[in-house]
Amino acid sequence: MRTAEVVRNTLETQITVNLNLDGTGVSKYDTGIGFLDHMLDQIARHGMMDIAVNAKGDLHIDAHHTVEDIGITLGMAFSKALGDKKGIRRYGHAYVPLDEALSRVVLDVSGRPGLLFSCEFTRAAVGEFDVDLIHEFFQGFVNHANVTMHIDNLKGHNAHHQAETIFKAFGRALRMAVEMDARMVGIMPSTKGSL
Numbered sequence: 686m687r688t689a690e691v692v693r694n695t696l697e698t699q700i701t702v703n704l705n706l707d708g709t710g711v712s713k714y715d716t717g718i719g720f721l722d723h724m725l726d727q728i729a730r731h732g733m734m735d736i737a738v739n740a741k742g743d744l745h746i747d748a749h750h751t752v753e754d755i756g757i758t759l760g761m762a763f764s765k766a767l768g769d770k771k772g773i774r775r776y777g778h779a780y781v782p783l784d785e786a787l788s789r790v791v792l793d794v795s796g797r798p799g800l801l802f803s804c805e806f807t808r809a810a811v812g813e814f815d816v817d818l819i820h821e822f823f824q825g826f827v828n829h830a831n832v833t834m835h836i837d838n839l840k841g842h843n844a845h846h847q848a849e850t851i852f853k854a855f856g857r858a859l860r861m862a863v864e865m866d867a868r869m870v871g872i873m874p875s876t877k878g879s880l
Contacts, residue, residue, distance in 0.1 A: 687863075689765035693758045697750040698742040704762040706863050708735030716740040716755060718748050720814035721822075724852040725755075731781075731856030752818040756825030763830040767863060770794060775874040777862030781854040786841030788850035790858040792834040796880040800827045804838035804847060811845045819848055823855075834858075 687706040694700075712729035714722040716738055729736040738759070742751030767773070778791040788804075800823055806816040827834050836855070841847035866874075873879060 687766045687768060689762040691758050691762040691765060693754065693761065695750075695754065698740060698754040700738070700740045700742075700751075700754055700758045702755070702758045702762040703735075703737040704759070704766050705735035706763075706766050708733060711735045713737040714739075716751060717742065717744050718751060718814065720811055720848075721748070721752055721755070721818075724819075724848060727849060727852040728856040728859070731853045732860040734856075734860070748815065748818060749821065753821040753825045756822035757829050760826040760829030760832075763826070763832075763859075767794070769873075770796075770880045771871055771873050772865050772869045773874060774862055774864050774866045774869075775880070777858035777860065779854040779857035779861070781850045781857065783846045783850045783853070784843070786843060786846035786850045787839045788841075788847070788854045789837045789839060790834065790851065790854040792832055792855075792858050792862055794831075794862050794880065795833045796831045797833055798828045798831050799833040800824050801835045803836065804851065806838075806844045806847055807842055808844045811848060816844055816848060819851065 690703045692701045710730040710733050712726050714725055740755055775794050780789045802820050838847050
């Protein structure tokens with residue numbers, strides 16, 4: 686089982702992430718940010734990963750540090766759980782619709798962090814959640830998971846739907862990329878011999 690636990694404590698946040706890449710979509714969250722919990726649940730369910738996140742942050746200021754640091758810690762857990770990367774598919778992609786919204790996520794477990802994020806949200810917040818923090822979450826993730834990722838919201842009028850399609854597509858693309866390829870057992874999926 687490809688699993689990891691990462692604890693990350695700063696003056697702004699205290700976060701613990703447990704991750705099982707070969708799970709069944711079981712999730713448990715205590716972040717203090719309801720909308721983020723809902724989005725994390727999409728990653729677990731559509732990525733078929735077990736994810737538990739416990740976070741205490743400076744929410745009296747705003748959600749920025751907590752959201753970003755959860756992305757960072759999840760990225761660290763992903764990197765740790767993935768191990769040497771031998772035998773994985775490496776690349777993943779997904780298109781996900783939700784009513785009028787449609788998003789695409791394409792990623793490469795490349796060993797090189799990079800994020801291209803293209804989403805014009807139709808409003809600044811979903812409830813009390815600042816949608817700018819979605820970019821911060823994914824930036825934190827790719828920087829510490831060492832993943833290259835392109836996120837494109839192609840259509841959408843409802844900001845909740847836009848966000849949800851992004852997180853669902855991310856979960857599905859991640860699931861595809863980390864799946865073991867029966868034809869690549871024990872082989873590093875790179876001509877360089879390392880990722």
